[in-house]
Amino acid sequence: MAIIERPTDSPALAGAGAAVVTPSSSYGYFRRPVQSSGWKSWVFTVDHKKIGIMYGVVAMVFFFIGGFEALLIRAQLAQADGTILSADKYNQMFTMHATTMVFLFVMPMAAAFANYMMPLQIGARDVAFPRLNALSLWTFVFGGIFINTSWFLGGAADGGWFMYAPNSSVPFSPTNGVDFWTLGLLMTGVASQVGAVNLIVTALNMRAPGMTLMRMPIFTWMALVVQFLLLFAIPIITVALFLLLFQRNFDATFFSVADGADPLLWQHLFWLFGHPEVYILVLPAFGIISEVLPTFSRKPLFGYPFVVFSGAAIGLVGFGVWAHHMFAAGLGPISVAVFSVATMAIAVPTGVKIINWTLTMWGGKLWFSTAMLFAVGLIVQFTIGGLSGVTHAVAPSDTQQTDTYYIVAHFHYVIFGGAVLGLFSGIYYWWPKVFGKMLNETWGRWNFWLMIIGMNLTFGPMHIIGLQGQPRRMYVWTENRAGEGFFNLGFWNLVSSVGAFLLGLGALLFLVNVWVSRKNPPAPADPWDARSLEWITTSPPKEHNFDRIPTVHALDEFFHRKYEDVGEDGQHDYKQVRTGEQVIENEEANAEAHIHLPSPSYWPIILSFGLLVICYGVIYSTLLVAAGAAIAILALFGWALEPPTADDSEFEPPSSDGGQPSKELAHV
C-alpha cells in the first residue's frame, strides 16, 4: 500500500508513527485506489490482516444465519407432528444449515485465521499474492450471498448438503435452488482454490530467515496441510458440480438412471471431496488449540514433530477413506472391508494428537482463560465424536446407524465440538493481537459454559434418538412410534431442542462480549505470555507487520527471547530475562528504514463481481452471462497490466513544507 520510511539515525524515535508515503493515483495503466482510511481502504485492500478480519466478520454473519436455520429445525422437531415448517421448507432448511455452516462459516473462519496469522507466524509482511488474496475473499463473499439469495428467488436448495444425484436433478427439485447451490459452491470453490495456492506458496516461500519447516508454529503447519487438502479436493467437487449443472441446465445425461447412468458416480465424486473436507474443517482448529494449550499450560507443545506429522498423515489418509460414507450403498465386501480398515487407521493419528494435547497439559501450570476453556472443551467433545466415529468404521454397525440421528450426533460432536470450539478458542486467544483489546473474561466464561452445556444437551440425546431409529431429514416424527420410558423420543427431542436454544443463547453471548469489550483499554503487548512469532510485534500489528523481519533461532522463538535456560546438569530451568514488551522494543529499535508494501487494487473485487454476474446469468439470462464475462475479462486484463507494487519513482512524498514534490523518498 505504501512505502514506509523510518529514521535511520535515531532509534529513539522508534515506535512512533513512521511516515507513510502514498503513491500518486495514476501510476500503472489505470488509476489505482490510494485511500488509507474509510471504506475504500477496506474494499480495495490487499493487506492480509484486513482481508483476514473481513473473512472473519462475514463468516460470523453466516454463522448466525446458519444457527437461525438450525433453531428452526429444532423448533420443528421439539414435539410430535411439528407445524412450524412444511416438508419442503424443512428440506431447504437442513440443506442450507449444513451448506452455510460448512462452506460459509467454518471454512472461511479458518481462512480468516490462516490469512491473518500465517504471514505473522512465519515472519512475512504479506502473503505471496496479495491481490489473489483479495480475489479469494470477494469471491467467497459474493458466492455466499449468491447462495442465500435463493431464499427470495423461488426457494433454496433442498437436496441435503451432499446433494445426491439423481435426487437433485430437475424432476425431483424443480426450483432454481439447486442451481444457486451449484453455482455458489463453484464460486466459493474458486475462492478456496486460489487461497490454497496463495497460502501454500506463502508458507513455503516467504519464511523469515531461520524459520525452517520444523520451526514453523503449529497453526501454520496445520493450515498448510489444509491448503494441500483444498488444492486436491476442490477440483473433484468442481467436476461433480459441473456435471450436475450440465445435467440440470443442458439436459446432459450423467445422472439419468433410465439411460443407464450409475447413481454412485455422484456419491464417489462428492465423498472423494467430502471426506478430505472433514479434515479441512477440523485441522485448523487442531492447529489453533495446539497454540493455545502450550501457552496456557506454561509448557512447550508435547511432541511437536508428532503433532506435525500426524496432521500430515491425517491429510494423506483422509483421501483414502471416502467410501465409508457409502457403506449402505452396496459397494461389495472387498471395498467395504478396505475402507472400514482405512477408517479405523485414520483414528490413530487423531488419537496421537489427543495424547499430545493431554500430555502438554500434564504437569503444566494451567491457566483457565476462556481460550483455554474452549481448547480443553475441544479435546473432550472431539474425543466423544471421534469414538462414535470409530463405531461407524465397523461396517455392520454403520449399516444400522446410516441415516439415523446417531450420525447427526457424531458429526456435530466432531464439527461443532472439534472445529467450532477450536475457532472460538482462537478468537479469544488472538482477539488482543488483532484488535489490541482484551475480550471480557467473565462474559467469555458464560459464553463458553452455555455453549458447551447447550451443545451436549442438543447433540448428546441424538445418540439415543438415533439408536432408537429416528431417521435424519424427516420433517416430523409421530407420537405413536415414540417408544416408552427412558427411550421415549418425545422427551429426548424436547431436550435436544431446549439445548439448541441454550446453545444459540451461548453463541449470542459472544456478540454481547464483543459489545461489552468495545471500550476496553489497550491490551498489553503480550497478554498471555505467548510463544510464537506473531507476538513479536505490536497489537494490532502495524501495516508492515514487523519493524524488522525477525531472525528465527528456535521453535517458539518469542518464548526463547523472553526466557533463558539456567538449568544445570542437563536439567532445563527457564528464567524470564526480559518481558515481551522489551523484545518488541528491541525489534523497533532496529527497525528497517525502507519497507515496500504491495499496492491496493480495484481488480480483485471487480473480477469477483464479474463471476457473480455470470452466475446469475446462467440461471436467468444469457445476456447477463455475456455482461459478466465482459466485466471479468476487463478485470483480468486490468490486473495483468498493473504492476503489483508501485515503483518507487511513482510515489509522491508528502511535501510538508509546501515545496515541490521531489522524486526522493521522504525522511522523517
Add this chain to the structure above:
Amino acid sequence: MSDTTTEPRATPEPEAAIPPGYDDGQDHIGLAHHTTTGLSNTKLAMWLFLGSECLLFGGLISTYMLYRNRQGDAIGPDQLWDIPFTSATSFILLMSSLTMVLAVSAAKRKDERGTRLWLTVTALLGGLFLAGQVYEFTVFYREGLGYTTSLFSSSFYTLTGFHGVHVAVGIIMLLSLVGMLAKGRIVGDKAETVEMVGLYWHFVDVVWIVIFTLVYLIPA
C-alpha cells in the same frame, strides 16, 4: 530495555538490508528476489495450480471411462472415430509444444522478435487444433451424436470440451502475451512470464496425450 549484547539468540543487524533468503512480501512477479525455497513464487504457484488441474481432469476422465460404452442403441465410439484425422490434429498440438519451447528459449536469450514469432506460431497451431476439434464435433453431431444423446456422448463432449476450453484460454494468454511484449507492458521478468504460459501450455498438451490414448486409441 535490555542491552542487545546480553541477548543470547537474537543478534541485531544494524544494517536494514533485507536478509538473504527473505522475500519482502510483495507479489512482484519475477522481480529479482529471494525466496525460502529458491523457486520463484509465480513458478511454485503455477506448479500447484497444475497439480490441482490433474484432479480436475482426473474426475472428468474417470466419468468418461465409466460411461464410454453406455450409449444404448445410439451411435457409439467405434462408428465415430476418425483416427487418422484426430492423430493429425494431435500431432499439430504436440508440435505447438515444440514451438512453445522455442519461444521460452528465445525469451531466455532476450530475443524479443523470436519470442513473439514463436508465441504466435504456438497460438496458430493451437488454433488449428481447436478448429480440428470444432470440425470433428460438427461431423459427430451430423452423424447423430448430440450432447444429450447418451451417457457416452455427454461425458465425451464434456471431457473434450473442458480440454478445448483450456486450449482456448491458452491461446488467449499467448496472444495477449505477444501484444503485451510488443507494447512493453509485461510486468516483471519477461522470460519468466513466457515460461509460466509455457508451463500451462505443456500441461494442456500432456492432458491431451492422455485423453487421446484413453478416448480414441483404446478400443471401446
